[in-house]
Amino acid sequence: MEKQLKEAVELFEEVIIYGTERVLKSIDNPIVHEFSPEQIQMMKIIDKHGPITAGSLAVMQGVHKSAISNRLKKLEEKGFVQIVKSDSDQRTKWVELTDEGSDFVEKARAILSSFISSLLSDHVDEKEVEQFVKTFRKLKEIMKLGEGER
Known part of the structure; x- marks a missing residue:
């Protein structure tokens, strides 16, 4: 099992590292090319977890806060x-999507979902999709549990 788990981790890393960029470059839609993959990911994080601090964004994206500041400046x-400054603590600043940012995230998700569906439809059957979803739900829960232990 250890050998298979090691292979699974390596495959997961390859899909995350190379897959995201390759998919985004393959999409023939100008809306996706307006932003870097990191900026798109940031907006998705803000959409899901926002309002959020720049420090939390840095942790979630695994980069230094200065990289987040640069991305935020461009998106702003x-x-x-x-x-937005916090009502309770003026030192705390919250990052949130504008209506235009929310619209972009929704459109980008639809475009990405459509592209990936068409890419996989000829290569993956329904049972494989069910297993994929089951496995990733489990991974998501395991990783969520690990967050509180750090």
């Missing part, structure tokens, strides 16, 4: 995110 200039 384009009107996709806004920075």
Whole structure:
């Protein structure tokens, strides 16, 4: 089992590292090419967990806070995110999507979902999709449990 688990981890890393960029580059839609993959990921994180602090974004994306600051500045200039001071602590700043940012995330998800569905439809059958979903639900729960233990 250890050998298979090692292979599974390596395959997972390859799909995450190379798959995301390759898929985004393959999509023939200008809306997706307007932003970097990291900016798109950031907006998806904000959409799911926001309002959120820049520090939390840095942890979730695994980068230094300065990289987050640069991404946020560009997204704020384009009107996709806004920075809001906390009511209870003026030192705390929350990042949230604007309506335009939320619309973008929704459109990007639809485009990505459609592309991946068409990419996989000829290569993956229904049972494989069911197993994939089951496995990733389990991985998600395991990783969520591990967050509180750090």
